[in-house]
Amino acid sequence: MIYREYGQTGEKVSLLGFGGMRFKNVDDHDECVRMMVAAAEGGVNYFDTAPGYFGTKSETVFGKGLAELRRRNLPYFAATKTFESSEAGIRKEIEAQLKRLNIPAIDFYHIWCITDLNNWKERKNNGILQTFKKLKDEKLIRHICISSHLIKNEIKELLMEGAFEGVLFGYSAYNFNTRQEAFDAIKEKKLGAVVMNPMGGGVIPQHPELFGFMRREGESTVVAALRILWDHPEITNTLVGFETIEQVKEALQAMEGYKPRTSAELAEVKAKAPASFEGICTGCGYCAGCPAGVPIPQLMDAYNQKLLAKPGEKDPIGDRLYWHWDLERADAAKCTACGQCEKACTQHIDIIKRLKEIAG
Numbered sequence: 191m192i193y194r195e196y197g198q199t200g201e202k203v204s205l206l207g208f209g210g211m212r213f214k215n216v217d218d219h220d221e222c223v224r225m226m227v228a229a230a231e232g233g234v235n236y237f238d239t240a241p242g243y244f245g246t247k248s249e250t251v252f253g254k255g256l257a258e259l260r261r262r263n264l265p266y267f268a269a270t271k272t273f274e275s276s277e278a279g280i281r282k283e284i285e286a287q288l289k290r291l292n293i294p295a296i297d298f299y300h301i302w303c304i305t306d307l308n309n310w311k312e313r314k315n316n317g318i319l320q321t322f323k324k325l326k327d328e329k330l331i332r333h334i335c336i337s338s339h340l341i342k343n344e345i346k347e348l349l350m351e352g353a354f355e356g357v358l359f360g361y362s363a364y365n366f367n368t369r370q371e372a373f374d375a376i377k378e379k380k381l382g383a384v385v386m387n388p389m390g391g392g393v394i395p396q397h398p399e400l401f402g403f404m405r406r407e408g409e410s411t412v413v414a415a416l417r418i419l420w421d422h423p424e425i426t427n428t429l430v431g432f433e434t435i436e437q438v439k440e441a442l443q444a445m446e447g448y449k450p451r452t453s454a455e456l457a458e459v460k461a462k463a464p465a466s467f468e469g470i471c472t473g474c475g476y477c478a479g480c481p482a483g484v485p486i487p488q489l490m491d492a493y494n495q496k497l498l499a500k501p502g503e504k505d506p507i508g509d510r511l512y513w514h515w516d517l518e519r520a521d522a523a524k525c526t527a528c529g530q531c532e533k534a535c536t537q538h539i540d541i542i543k544r545l546k547e548i549a550g
């Protein structure tokens with residue numbers, strides 16, 4: 191396992207991290223704990239969860255897993271997050287989180303999911319930074335971090351405030367071009383950088399032919415997708431949301447045989463990523479709950495096929511809609527353009543425009 195310094199904290203974090211958002215069966219506590227132990231025995235020491243992963247079930251099972259790691263003397267850092275921004279709200283949340291996680295302090299505590307700068311301003315106006323500093327003084331958290339889905343100059347602006355010790359953001363082979371500014375700020379402010387969603391919500395393994403540009407001899411698409419992230423020296427940790435213990439083992443094996451590219455080699459591969467990869471829907475579901483009842487993630491999944499279609503392929507959106515047997519183009523026409531979904535979209539997709547195109 192490779193370990194890297196998390197920003198200026200002095201903590202040494204494993205380059206491969208364990209994300210608690212995709213357990214195949216989160217209610218099978220024994221299996222989830224076995225997965226965490228297998229990862230820790232392979233050298234993983236960064237375990238990330240959130241109060242919204244399977245409701246609070248991910249944090250609860252992490253509580254059991256972390257207790258087992260302590261029993262086996264396996265070192266770990268626990269990371270989680272909060273959407274709350276008032277002092278009262280955060281204190282109530284963290285009290286419950288510490289109980290669920292069964293630990294006295296959270297190592298990396300994140301201000302969760304900034305998708306636009308206005309929302310960040312609102313949270314600051316609610317005193318979130320002061321509250322996080324108090325929690326740190328009280329030793330309830332150890333490091334102040336942020337998670338964000340902002341892109342380009344907006345993420346740079348957020349990170350350049352200098353209020354955080356590290357950042358968590360989505361990064362994978364299909365959005366190389368929209369996160370460079372984040373890396374500029376990470377370098378300048380010497381931040382820890384944890385990246386999530388390395389498989390693009392499954393889009394990358396589902397399209398091995400399109401992501402062949404990053405595969406080296408003998409590498410599967412999954413292994414290549416992880417290794418190309420490890421090639422970035424600014425990245426401290428790559429979170430994988432493991433579903434099964436087999437996936438934990440596969441990721442550990444990818445680390446065993448890993449030979450880093452030089453920065454020139456990395457730049458050469460990144461330059462081959464098609465610009466059309468930008469704006470792919472990752473199926474995260476943050477846009478769900480449309481007041482007009484539009485099934486947005488499903489329709490955006492259908493639109494993905496247009497972005498990923500091979501040259502000459504006819505009607506890729508229609509083909510995908512065929513497989514979503516309960517969807518119709520008319521579902522897209524229900525949109526009233528209220529804008530709610532676009533504000534929530536983690537990938538900054540122009541959903542309304544795409545829906546119009548689907549509706550025809």
Ligand code: SF4
Pocket residue numbers: 479480481482483484486524525526527528529530531532541542545
């Ligand atoms: S913009 Fe359209 S699709 Fe998005 S939430 Fe509003 S009505 Fe629903």
Ligand code: SF4
Pocket residue numbers: 470471472473474475476477478486487490534535536537538539541
């Ligand atoms: S449209 Fe955006 S918010 Fe909705 S599922 Fe896709 S990426 Fe996520």
